[in-house]
Amino acid sequence: MAYYHLGEMIHHQAEKYKGRTALKYLSSEGKWMQMSWEELSGKIMQTARAMAELQIEPEENVGIYSQNMAKYLITDFAAYANRAVMVPMYATASPSQVEYIVNDAKIRVLFVGEQFQYNNAYKVQQECPVLEKIIVLDRNVVLKPEDKSSIYFDDFIATGDNSESLALVNARLRHLHGGDLATIIYTSGTTGEPKGVMLTHDNYVQAFIIHDARLNQISDKDLSMCFLPLTHIFEKAWTYYCLHRGITVAVNRDPTKIQETLRQIRPTLMSNVPRFWEKVYDGIQQKIEKSSGILKWLFEDSVRAGRKHNLLYKNQGKRPPIGNTLKFFLYRQTIFFLIKRVVGIDKGNFFPVAGAPLSDKINEFMQSIDVHLIYGYGLSETTATVSCFPDTGFTIGTVGKVMPEVEVKIGPDNEILVKGRTVMKGYYNEPAETAAVFTEDGFFRTGDAGRLTDNNEIVLTDRIKDLYKTSNGKYIAPQMIETRMSEDRYIDQIAVIGDERKFVSALIVPNYELLKQYALEHQLPCETNEELVGNKAVHDYLFGRIELLQAQFTSYEKIKKITLLPQPFTLESGELTNTLKLRRKIILQHYADEIGKMYEE
Template sequence: MPSTVPPATDRAARCAQTARGLTVPRLLHRNATEFADLPALTALGAQETLTWSALRDRVAHAARGLEALGLAAGDRMLINMSSRPEHWIIDLAAVHLGAIPSTIYATLSPDQIDYLARHSGAEIVVLEGDAELARWAPILAEVPTIRHVVTVAGPSSADGRVVTLADLESAGAAAHRADPEAFGERAREVSPEAPLTMLYTSGTTGDPKGVLLTHHNVMYQCVLIEDTITTPDHPASLAYLPLAHIAERILGIYYPLYRAGHVHVCPDQKQLVAGLAAVRPISFFGVPRVWEKIAAGVQAQISAADRRVRAAFEAAGEAARESHRLRAAGAPVPPELAARVAALDESVLRPLRARLGLDNLIWAGSGAAPIPVSTLVYLAGIGIDVFEVWGMTETTGTCTINTPQAFRVGSVGRVNPGMELRIADDGEILVRGPLVCAGYLAAGGGVESVTDADGWLPTGDVGVLDDDGFLTITDRKKELIISSGGKNMSPARIESLLRVHPLIGQAVAIGDRRPYVTALIVLDEEIAPMWARSKGLPDTSIAGLAAEPRMHAEIAAAVDAANAKLSRPEQVKAFRIMPSTWTPETGELTPTLKLRRRVVTDRHATAIDALYDTPSGV
């Protein structure tokens, strides 16, 4: 099998030429000039739609307002709000000044927010309303670099430190009318090599890393998408993932900007089903959990139908899956099978997809975590071919991609044109090329490189290449949990917070490819018996204490204390106290007492699976 994939030079050259010189401000100017009256941004269910001309005006006003607050090129700005049109406006306004906006997850704990506020050195933070202001209050009082706060739905302060977005835009509009050329001048100063955004991603040590992406990184990714997936001009899309996620950054902001598309903003993922039905997008990206829920919903509908309807779906699904199997193998689909699939799709499957809002799909993707092959095959049976992609924030999203023309189920596709991929001797995947980020933000404001001297980025993932260049991810070298919802989490941080309690000797956070985090708890072999004796318990053995209700209550309190310092996705929803200790001799620990995670997950698979069958501490 090959160990290296060189860049696809012809396509790479074409994409590089197309992306050359592009920046977000230049694209917004183009759209406001050439496509002024086309729709740009609509909040789901709202009556008002911002055209490209109106959006640029709002961005100009917000930019002049931010400039008056002192935001300048190279400054960082943190955004803590939900997906709503104002999020796009304030983000793009900062970009037009050459500043670096960074959206943070709404689920972060106060400790995590405090870390990001200090690490980023942000001078301005943008908050949604009263709830966010209350969470940020201690941070605003203690972090001296934060000079101003902009609130979308909250009050302003008498001292001028907190201003409303409405007041900011009003003041900015007056400044723009007085000097209409200033906005364009600032925008033209932004170069393709300048940072466009910063996204914080979990590090293996537990400290988030601020990934700096340039305009060229993002523009090249947008050009690649257009070159790979043929879609109509001005496509409609549904933005529902957090804008702290690289996928939504690309698909919800930058790619629609590049294509002058129409973004429908879904502020709450609970509205996703209604949003899909309303928008009926031509492309849709979902983390595995989204696709699993869609598949489960369809299964429930079909199971509840009468025997005749179930038989029709089974016949249509069997034909669709056979076509999918042949295409995945690169084999031709016989004409008679193709005709049968087309007829059954029109009469049986397409109406089902129409009820889901997925009947217009040209491309459907999944990424951020592995998706079960069984889910992909089931969805193919209702006429939805979901193509896995692979990448990371540091590679501006996708680095490899499956397409309708070339895909392998279970693989993450072939490497993007212009990118090089190499498998190191230990199996780790290394990549380099125009999608690799500018680096990590250093605490002092500098930039730390993410690559070696030859430009290779070690991804932390382990994989193999087949003879046709398709990459399959087989393991993860870095210790990082990626939930089935696509959330990246550091197990080290979760485990260290659990081990703060003296009764806990070892803790292993579980959650990779799972819907939520659980933990295996090992009692401290010295402290636990002492605690038992102090409580007058007759059985002081580790096995006995693991089943003791009072010990369970004590560990539950320790888990609650740890959860208070964790974001919601990181919080431990269930745990099990193990009946014996772990040592190098038992195999769960190395000679230097480091966890052997593979051994733990393999050896205790039954206990782990039980935590997801019964989500409560046992």
């Protein structure tokens, strides 16, 4: 298979696929539109010429602050054609977060998505002289009356329609180099200011090479849903990989409408975080629990048959018994099909999952009902994937086998160390941080603790910085406990407490809707969330469920006390990162009183 610099990749694909569909996207009227490879190539070149006309130079940092759109991808590849560097920002980022990145990366030109991003960007522009130009992707955005410098994307791309800009872009295309910086992706900043991860075109191309070697069940007949933010390395690298493979990409613009979008598009592929599959699992479990008699038995029997067929035989490279094969075929055409049809994944090939720990129970259940999850592990600094499940021969309880041409070893404190051509160039403007994160022999320190199996699979234990040490000297892995507790459908969010404490406790955001149903059935007061979570009977019911979940924990790992919260952890409060990870330091500050009460004698 041929491999190309990102600046030329789409144009080579256009020569191969011509009028075939490259992208699907929603119009402003809510209708799904198609863009061919030839059309995509043409729009990228038109945008690249406009960038050249705006005097965007090679190696210049260009910002994009938007939700997923077709124009987002066009902007990315147009910048690469000019050898410029793309700096993505989360669509949910606050003005202060945008300002930090704009100043750090010296961003002169910023592409923005909708009204929210434009309003914030314009505010930043008033206080940040380095930001000169805002280009608005969505034509429906209302510009400020006093704003005389911003321009709509459609008007912007018309500015490059001249021979000089065309010649300049063509010249730059002839000087593309794999060592060119492609992106600077700022980390979520769970433990301080975000750092800009520098990834080159060689990093991305190497990611393509190792995925081609691992994912032999993929083809250009697939259809991938682009759902996670393109700011996130997982989605960015995956979407680029799909385009490299000639796969049609459907761009989901509004994350809150993903269930509707899935049923409309019915993709064969979609990268996602465990949270999505936790919600799917909870929904299916509710349906099973509400069933009765023969229907409930059929549900449970189908899962048993699917587990035997997919995990005990097929995954082990063995032929299932004829009886199990026939039963599995029957359930796949009926129960499994109906479950997947409701979600919109009935045409699924496989679904990459990463970004946070996935419960073994949920992973096994989804594999059993014939939803093939490819669970993996990676970081921004490693151009996403370090390890992932192969098509068969994977082991539940691991995050998959180390990728081809990637070297992993376990360092002091069980830290996972990684070396390979997908590892970043370094942190932008942070030479000391860059030096500190590499070992003397060139391995990247991931900050994650784990171990390697005899089959070169990675078993994650926890983030080293997140490990708690109780006042009794015992080490606690909070993510492991949180992942186990999240299997319960009554628990929506959980933050485990225990550092320098006598025992483990937890702040819990319950599933208010389900908990209110329980309260109503038992005639308990629940008019408000405060009334609901303050009820002792409700508290005791949920704690009883927790006791069952932690039956296999050691005594010092077990949660001894819980506090139910009347409101969830949110991005706006600073308690979650843009990738929905807990900001433990902020949570400890915000809920200091509630935590203190759990440790009163």
